[in-house]
Amino acid sequence: MSHSSFVPFCTFIDTTFWAELNRRKLHEWRLDETPRDVSGQFSLFDTVGDECRLSLNHESFERQSSGTYHGRLILLNTLENFKGLDRKTLLLEETSKVWGIIESGEWLLYPERLVPFVFTVYADLKKFHYYFWNCFPALCFPENIKQQVFSFADDGKLMKYFNDTKFCAFLLDSKGNCTSMQDLGGTEDAADVKIVFADPSPVADCAGWPLRNLVAAVAHMKRSWRWCSFVSLKGGGDLKEFRISWDETENSMHLTVYISHACPREKCHVNAFCLTPTIRTNCLQVSAGREICKERWSRSLLICGNSSTPRSELLIAFLFPQFVFYLGVFRLMEQSVELNLSLIKWRLVPEMKLERYTSLKVLIFGAGTLGSNIARCLLAWGVKKITFVDNSFVSYSNPVAGFSVVLFLRVYLSLFAFVFKVVPYRQSLSEFADAREARGKAETAAAALRRIYPSVEAEAVLLTVPMPGHTIGTSEETDVLRDVETLEKLVSTHDVVFLALDSREARWLPTVLASKHGKMAFSVALGFDNYVVIRHGVKSGDLAEVQSSSGNVMGDFYSLCLGVNRCQATNARRGH
Structure with missing residues (x-):
């Protein structure tokens, strides 16, 4: 039995995403910095690398009901606004929504909402330079969380159910039947059910980042349970069963917000923000007499890593040739001319x-x-x-x-x-x-x-x-x-x-x-x-x-x- 660990996310952004962002910025959003709903796709067939991949493309701007993770896009007008954005407050708001979804039981209907992200961007449309941070808030567990990994045999029934329903998480009962997460409320014993989750992790014996908040949600709902089995659903290779257990040892819950930065050619996470609120409850064991005090969250911000600013040089070097290939040089020039005129319209002659x-x-x-x-x-x-x-x-x-x-x-x-x-x-x-x-x-x-x-x-x-x-x-x-x-x-x-x-x-x-x-x-x-x-x-x-x-x-x-x-x-x- 070992400590639980999870494969973090990286962000893969297709050229079509930036092209659609440029179009919407010029013709629809203009100078409006209102957050926009976006959706990110994940793959169950990744076998290379050491991070879960969240993909953004031109379809990400159309909110999809299932089969994707939903987040918010905040497009800033200036680099100064991008650097000066109050990410601490922004992420506290996002994580409070996650905890609210867990407390209300909304996650049983929409399990994909346990994996939100906040994508902050500054786009220099003249130079085709893009600065971005993608943030994945997740609940961090106490030291007493353990896991065991077993092989799991499947005849293809789980993948078929996923393809038919596009549920990011669903139940597998003791009779081998697949049902929705709503049936978890009627399950008394942890041995009677396994929770199957769509796992984008390319690492064989390590579950992906989406499992973190799912474990916390199950433990909060089933307060008498001390363990639960989770089946990692992947498209290739043998499936794995993660039996995660916990005890009643008192630990202060704290919140980790993971920020990943990646370009299409090289995937790398640059920084991690750690927000440590004061919460008087165990993140996996909540008794009736204890309440979460969100007002007591610490205002301190710990920046982990060598730098607190995003890097875009690799992205720039790789992205511009991709734009030329995808849009063509003529369309790039048209877009630049449109930008000059749009700036005059937005700021001087509306x-x-x-x-x-x-x-x-x-x-x-x-x-x-x-x-x-x-x-x-x-x-x-x-x-x-x-x-x-x-x-x-x-x-x-x-x-x-x-x-x-x-x-x-x-x-x-x-x-x-x-x-x-x-x-x-x-x-x-x-x-x-x-x-x-x-x-x-x-x-x-x-x-x-x-x-x-x-x-x-x-x-x-x-x-x-x-x-x-x-x-x-x-x-x-x-x-x-x-x-x-x-x-x-x-x-x-x-x-x-x-x-x-x-x-x-x-x-x-x-x-x-x-x-x-x-x-x-x-x-x-x-x-x-x-x-x-x-x-x-x-x-x-x-x-x-x-x-x-x-x-x-x-x-x-x-x-x-x-x-x-x-x-x-x-x-x-x-x-x-």
Whole structure:
């Protein structure tokens, strides 16, 4: 006969768990630190290692009724909050719940509730760094607890009953029948029953951590018993019977909270917290005249181990490649962009609707100085569908020449707004190779956007915008009509139009079409020391198609810009 010992838990966290946590943090929980219910799975087929394994994956966020252990996830917003969390109070609350379940007899209906856990996490979503502690509270026994281990023969009936019911613990009576734990109340003699428990321990002759609180619960309920037999149910190998006995020697009950830390590649427990409350009762023998005094729990906290801070270096080194494999690099980048925008929404503009940015279709006339920088700003705001329209080609002067003007462009999109603040360079999306090969500006800009942000749907259209006052030969009429038809189709299939063209005349027809189809249009012009932004199309909040002209409809370019009437084409070719 030897002292009782139990194999502790370690935590195995699948990459899918972190991916689902990221998604819920971004789209559901945001800055809310309210504890969440999670469930951990265990395996009865582990034969390698020296610790019980609790597995977390994407299904852990959906609370399951049986076959799993239930816990609480506390996701902190900052590393400071994670380090400063009052774990002592938190774990005292959790362990008091365990003792309450034992006293009330609730564990007979839900034996899995005897094995709770508290999973505290800080997730740095930008760097994909995760700091976590998983805590498994358990009642610690006095010195007089002994155990004997025997082999147990089974024909597969126990595993079949477990698979059918998913009960973490059930009874095996003297006739070989399996029943639920509720029948324990009618059992008088310990020799008439054996308690079968799902044992995730990979060690042959040592029971797993779930047996600890189960033994305490049985001893509390059956105060006249001095021993009880427990059958360790495992998926492989011979089953073991643990006969655990105790006597009436008075010992102070104390509470141990075990904290394990593990990464998918290397399982290791780092720290153990020992909370020692003053309790005037034996944890296995409770007489009628004694009551537990939970108010007398000690406030002292003993930290066992070399450090009181979690380690995440091994996890980080292993986890990021797993994220790349599971999600793909494109989805990782999308998630990072979403995080930047979500932080702005959560902390600065709660009413901002980010989904409008991602679904927005933007048409940019001109892929030069203004068009390139507008597109870059749109990327930062999560816009993924951009179409460039331009008829010119990259010249050698385009990639390097720049302005020192800062452009403020305030754009109203229905009920929300954002501000562009850029220092534009002439062609920020082009480079020397584009000029050497005489590539089209629209094609070059679209290709550059796809290199910068692979998830963007960037397209290019080589098109000359028909301009008023420019004569058209008879041979060109068919081409011009085709261009007008293409232009109208582009405007009608996009949500917002930006006019970043060189000449004033080229801006007229797109603004007319924007007003006709009820689209928002913005005409942008930039000089050396000045700029102008003109709004066309419909008003904010009016997204319905305009059926007829009225005083509420914004005018075309010439109606709103009356300063200069002469043709700008000549000066435009000189570079504004």
